[in-house]
């Protein structure tokens with residue numbers, strides 16, 4: 001969603017800001033802008049549309065401020081209040097033009113603030129909630145920016161990550177956070193601010209992650225951090241460990257393609273050192289409960305959104321089947337509001353690639369409030385969910401830039417399978433079965449490689465169906481969440497209307513929609529109930545819908561009579577979820593590519609959804 005960058009140092013600010021915004025493009029946005037301060041004046045350039053157009057606008061501007069400034073702020077906006085146009089884009093200025101601010105989050109009481117300002121003769125010019133905050137800061141200003149920010153923030157309700165500057169106090173940036181992440185990078189003679197480490201990682205590895213209600217004041221003399229109500233706080237400098245190269249496309253046409261091909265390695269990283277073949281279990285040190293405590297867990301509740309929730313569903317099946325522990329998965333957005341019944345013997349697992357999804361974070365807080373054991377499965381190190389859960393497992397997938405999640409999903413499933421193994425071994429699973437399952441997990445990278453080798457064959461199938469406007473994915477058991485994820489991938493990046501269904505559900509409605517140009521992707525690999533799904537695929541064929549059958553190697557006969565076939569390695573049902581989803585990722589990618597879609601930044605989507 002929205003992205004923030006800020007800079008104060010010795011280099012040309014506009015270059016660093018625009019480059020930082022380019023690195024945040026993946027989060028999803030529809031307008032962007034920067035503001036720079038030089039020689040006691042602020043200049044702003046904003047643009048609805050892409051960063052490359054913003055860059056052209058900045059480069060062609062004659063303004064000496066943009067050319068000379070060493071201090072500035074920038075923003076990518078994903079429209080919430082008002083359409084994506086130049087006025088609504090950030091940075092916002094106050095009415096006097098002396099204050100500039102970028103804001104992520106939502107000011108819930110902005111209408112009250114706006115009418116209060118109007119009574120003072122201050123009119124807002126944009127539709128946004130954000131503009132009211134900079135107007136309020138300017139209104140509260142009595143000669144010290146941090147005092148004004150502190151006062152204004154205590155009058156608002158909602159969430160924020162902000163960076164503010166004023167030409168009354170050149171050289172100063174005030175940064176604050178509540179519910180919207182902010183990382184401050186400390187470079188040599190320079191300070192960088194961002195909502196996401198990927199924007200600043202090329203410049204420094206030393207960073208401070210602000211906590212909720214922190215306010216940082218950056219001046220040429222250094223940085224001071226306090227709380228928004230001015231109590232002193234101390235925050236540690238941590239080392240960011242993501243390689244800047246990992247956030248570049250390299251030889252690949254799209255980040256999504258690169259990330260799909262990285263999966264053998266990312267899964268290797270996710271499982272490295274976490275399997276104990278002798279004891280037949282998984283060693284997940286972040287799940288710091290003893291075998292005895294694990295044995296007390298009565299229920300596992302998995303919460304997440306989007307792709308992460310689908311990974312949770314695979315985990316739900318594995319935990320129940322292998323460990324015999326009651327497991328349930330729920331959309332985090334629903335969990336947070338429906339007053340769920342939680343007991344201290346429940347383990348709540350929050351899955352989130354970004355570790356910042358608003359609904360998942362709220363579900364974590366609700367589960368903690370109700371006394372459950374809470375664990376996080378996050379990819380982004382130091383993210384809010386990772387920090388607030390305090391217990392959990394990092395995915396080690398590396399930066400995922402493509403909006404459509406691929407390598408994070410397969411790492412999430414790998415970790416869920418290890419968690420199921422760990423729980424299973426504290427209960428009913430015998431050691432030799434644990435060892436066998438651990439060996440299958442170890443083989444996941446090579447199983448994924450087998451599927452990636454079929455890239456060209458899958459591309460050829462994709463091209464046959466690239467013009468379809470509707471598609472159905474069907475599966476059973478472990479392959480039901482895979483069908484959901486396959487459909488999600490296709491709709492996200494190709495805009496084909498795609499639905500995932502339990503194969504048995506097809507007859508309860510969706511079959512009415514089948515036509516000659518509506519492909520059905522039937523997951524017929526070796527899982528219990530395969531023959532039934534085969535029967536469901538026959539029913540689709542009888543309605544003239546073309547069927548793409550996904551089958552296990554050695555069982556190619558299962559595809560007989562269907563239009564196209566994708567063969568994935570034969571492996572146990574829980575394990576097959578990963579190679580199968582990789583085949584569906586490739587299918588979605590090539591359909592989207594054939595349709596000429598903008599794969600890495602699909603319209604209207606955001607990489608990380610930080611508002612409800």
Ligand code: G6P
Nearest residue numbers: 306307308352353354357405606
């Ligand atoms: C957005 C992204 C999805 C992601 C979901 C949950 O919708 O576009 O790819 O699965 O958020 O994100 P999280 O970071 O919590 O996994």
